[in-house]
Amino acid sequence: MTAFVLVSGPFTGAWIWRETAARLREAGAHTHPLSLTGLGENRELAGPGVDLETHIEDVVRLIDGLDASELVLVGHDYAIHPVLGAADRRPGRISRVVHLDAGMPQDGDTALALVPDQETRERLLAEPGGSVPVPKPGDWDRWGSTAGLSASALDRLDRYAAPQPSGTLLQPLRLTGASAELPSTGIFCTASGMTIAMAETLVRTGPPQFRALADPRVTFFELPTGHWPMLSTPGQLADVLLRASAGEGHRITVDTDEQPPHLRPFVLDVPERPRERTGRVDLCLPDAPPDADVDVDADTPRPAVVFVHGGPVPAAQRPTPRDWPLYTGHARYAASQGVVGVTVDHGLHALTDYARAAADLAAAVDLVRAHPRVDADRIALWFFSGGGLLMSDWLAAPPPWLRCVAASYPVLAPLPGWNAVDARFRPVTAVRSAGELPVVLTRVGQEYEPIADTVAAFLSAARDADTLVVTVDVPSGQHGFDVADPTDESRRAVVSAHRQVLSLLTA
Numbered sequence: 001m002t003a004f005v006l007v008s009g010p011f012t013g014a015w016i017w018r019e020t021a022a023r024l025r026e027a028g029a030h031t032h033p034l035s036l037t038g039l040g041e042n043r044e045l046a047g048p049g050v051d052l053e054t055h056i057e058d059v060v061r062l063i064d065g066l067d068a069s070e071l072v073l074v075g076h077d078y079a080i081h082p083v084l085g086a087a088d089r090r091p092g093r094i095s096r097v098v099h100l101d102a103g104m105p106q107d108g109d110t111a112l113a114l115v116p117d118q119e120t121r122e123r124l125l126a127e128p129g130g131s132v133p134v135p136k137p138g139d140w141d142r143w144g145s146t147a148g149l150s151a152s153a154l155d156r157l158d159r160y161a162a163p164q165p166s167g168t169l170l171q172p173l174r175l176t177g178a179s180a181e182l183p184s185t186g187i188f189c190t191a192s193g194m195t196i197a198m199a200e201t202l203v204r205t206g207p208p209q210f211r212a213l214a215d216p217r218v219t220f221f222e223l224p225t226g227h228w229p230m231l232s233t234p235g236q237l238a239d240v241l242l243r244a245s246a247g248e249g250h251r252i253t254v255d256t257d258e259q260p261p262h263l264r265p266f267v268l269d270v271p272e273r274p275r276e277r278t279g280r281v282d283l284c285l286p287d288a289p290p291d292a293d294v295d296v297d298a299d300t301p302r303p304a305v306v307f308v309h310g311g312p313v314p315a316a317q318r319p320t321p322r323d324w325p326l327y328t329g330h331a332r333y334a335a336s337q338g339v340v341g342v343t344v345d346h347g348l349h350a351l352t353d354y355a356r357a358a359a360d361l362a363a364a365v366d367l368v369r370a371h372p373r374v375d376a377d378r379i380a381l382w383f384f385s386g387g388g389l390l391m392s393d394w395l396a397a398p399p400p401w402l403r404c405v406a407a408s409y410p411v412l413a414p415l416p417g418w419n420a421v422d423a424r425f426r427p428v429t430a431v432r433s434a435g436e437l438p439v440v441l442t443r444v445g446q447e448y449e450p451i452a453d454t455v456a457a458f459l460s461a462a463r464d465a466d467t468l469v470v471t472v473d474v475p476s477g478q479h480g481f482d483v484a485d486p487t488d489e490s491r492r493a494v495v496s497a498h499r500q501v502l503s504l505l506t507a
Contacts, residue, residue, distance in 0.1 A: 002095075002245050003030035003068035007059060008230070009077025009102075010114065010143065010169075011134055011161035013040015019234035020241075027242055034062055036082065036168075038131075043162035048129035051167030052081055052111070059086035063093050072245045076100040077144065077227070078111050078168070087179040094182055098244055100237075101144070101189040101227050104209070106314065107175040113352045115169060116142045116419030121352060124166045131163035142419060144227025147191035153231040183217040185244040187237075191226040193416020198448050200252050205480035206385075207313050208262045211254075219249025262321075264483040266329025267490045273332055275343075281364045282322050284331040284341040285373055303378035303403070303505040304340035304368050307331055308361060310385025310411075311348040320345045326483045330382070333494070337502055340374050348387065351420040358390055358425075369401070378505050382406040385479065388427060389414070395430035398437040404504040406440040406497065409447060409479045412454040428457045431467055438468040440500045442493060444477035451479070472497045 004024055006017045013035035021031040036055045038046030059082050063071065071093055075083030080102035087094045105111070115121045120132060137158050140146050146154065188194045199220060202210040212218070221240045223229050229237040243249065275282040286302055307330050309321035321327060322343035331341030346360035347353050361381075369376040379401050383391050388410025394402060413428045414421040431439070439462065443455055462469045474481050474493040481490050 001028070001030060001068060002070040002072060002242075003032060003066055004072050004074055004241060004245070005059065005062060005066075006031060006033045006074050007036065007076065007079035007083055009079050010132065010164040011039065012157070013042070013160070013162070015040055015156075015160050016228070016230050020230045020238045023235050023238035024241065027238070029242065029245075030068060032062060032066065034058065036079070038165045039162050040160070046131065046163065046165055049167070050165040052085065052171040052173060055082035055168055056085035056089070059083060060089055063090050070095045070245065072096045072098060072241070074098040074100055074241065075102055076230070077102055078114055078164075081105055081109075081111050081168075081173050084175065084179065085173055087182060088175045089178070091179040091182060094179065096245060097179070097182055097184045098241065099184065099186045101187065101192055101194075101229070104212070105173050106209075107177075108172050109350070110172050111169045113350050113420040114143075118355075118422040121420075124170060128166055128170055130166050132166060132169070133163055134161040144419075145189065145191040145193075145416070146228070147226030148232030149226060149228060150232075153228070156231065157228070181217070183219075183247065185219045185221065185249055186213075187221045187223060187229075187240055187244070189223050189225050189227055189229055191224070193450055196220045196222055196250050198450070201448060201479060203252050203254060205261050205478060205484045207311055208260055208317055209314050211260050214252045214254045216251060219244065219247070219251055221249050261480055261484060262324045262326070264325060265486075266325050266333075267482050267486045268329060268333055268494055270329055270332040270336060273335060275328075275331070278367060280322070280345040280360065281367050282331070282343045283368065283371060283373070284328075284335040284343075286335040286338045286340065299373075301373055301375040302339050303380070304342055304374045305331075305334045305380045305382055305406075305501060305505070306342040306344060306361075306365060306368060308344065308346070308381060308383045308387045308390055309348075310387040311357075312350050312353065312386065313348065315347075315349045326384075326480070329482070330494075333498060337498060339502065339505060340368070340371075342368050346390075348390075351418055354389055354422055354425045357387075358393055361390055362393075377401045378403055380404045380406060380501050380505050382408070382501065383410055384408050386411050388412050389421065389425040391427045392425045392430040395427055395434045395437065398434060402437060403507070404438045404440060404501060406442070406501050408442040408482065408497070409444050409451070410441070410455070411451055412458040415450050415454070428454060428461050431458060431462050432465045434462075434465065434467045436468070438470065438504055440470045440472065440497055440504070442472040442474065442497050444479060444481050445473070445475040446478040448479060470500050472500065
């Protein structure tokens with residue numbers, strides 16, 4: 001007999017599962033909706049000592065009291081943190097973990113990224129014994145899409161929600177790896193912005209942590225609704241949970257011999273050259289080859305292009321992005337054209353890290369400009385993928401020495417579900433202040449629709465602001481085309497984008 005332990009996200013409790021649990025019981029399954037300490041019917045137990053460990057113990061205690069041969073743990077939103085913590089302690093009791101519109105937290109991660117505004121996050125860090133107030137009526141969509149919710153469902157959220165203890169969001173999740181072999185299922189609520197198609201593309205072209213989604217023990221489902229399917233589509237959710245418990249669902253497959261995206265070779269065959277490393281910054285210095293477009297002596301300070309990696313990328317990832325073939329390839333090619341190519345590691349490890357990454361980048365640029373082989377008045381910044389949001393500061397207040405910014409398949413506004421990204425990082429807004437700073441934008445024809453939408457919005461805002469945007473189009477290209485698509489079209493696009501940047505640097 002299959003038993004489901006149902007654990008809901010912030011502010012909610014066992015009450016939110018009522019209709020889904022009833023449908024599961026009708027199908028012959030046992031259900032155990034759980035209200036975590038401080039939430040639901042346990043809201044009176046809230047206090048400054050309630051943290052993630054408290055909630056992990058809540059789930060473990062329930063597991064220990066159950067007698068079921070097939071035990072499925074379902075974690076919605078924040079609840080995937082205590083669910084994974086409990087699975088790590090009782091792996092032998094668990095048959096499957098279900099991530100219901102939830103992320104993939106790793107050892108050491110906190111749930112703070114789920115908080116949708118910087119001000120609240122800063123308050124929680126300053127006052128760790130407090131709580132996050134219940135969203136005001138009409139504000140639930142800041143915590144996730146409310147698509148599909150009726151007026152009565154929204155009223156239930158308003159009436160029964162309880163403040164979320166801050167310790168549950170601040171305490172890091174600690175995992176030993178004991179549950180790493182357990183089967184898992186991801187259920188995407190498509191109105192939240194994530195789909196199976198996007199997950200497949202992330203596996204093939206995204207940051208390396210997504211490679212784990214291609215494990216044959218991992219399955220996927222989609223629900224055409226918002227972030228609270230237990231209220232909007234409870235019957236469909238129950239059916240999907242039953243299918244997930246039976247091992248059904250879509251599986252993402254990749255060639256086992258295929259290199260991970262971040263380790264694939266650059267599309268241009270550029271000779272190796274030494275890099276000068278200082279802290280988080282590597283400089284690939286040119287040697288004035290005869291075919292370079294910059295005609296200067298070998299020791300003359302040169303313009304520099306700083307290549308800004310995407311992400312988020314886990315802090316423990318090795319090699320770090322500045323050593324990935326994508327960025328070293330671009331840097332070497334820039335150096336072959338007579339300018340300094342720079343790769344840099346910045347601290348974009350989670351959606352809450354954009355401010356830290358921006359500070360890291362600013363410090364790296366200062367270091368580059370101070371280098372004796374760099375012309376401090378001729379700098380370009382080139383952003384990739386999720387690093388595109390870091391363009392905002394430079395567009396909003398361009399310094400005179402910044403000759404252009406470039407972006408390849410960039411994210412130019414926070415994507416659906418990226419509520420944790422500070423509002424400061426919106427190039428679609430910042431471009432209105434770019435003035436005469438030119439932009440070189442490389443866009444791909446096979447882009448994820450949500451990312452393509454941000455690019456279209458950026459171009460519209462740039463036109464309204466009379467900002468010069470030079471576009472390089474790769475009609476058949478996909479996200480990460482400069483390593484993923486080793487075609488003549490890709491190679492021409494890379495060369496064209498570099499020429500555009502070089503011409504702006506040397507004008």
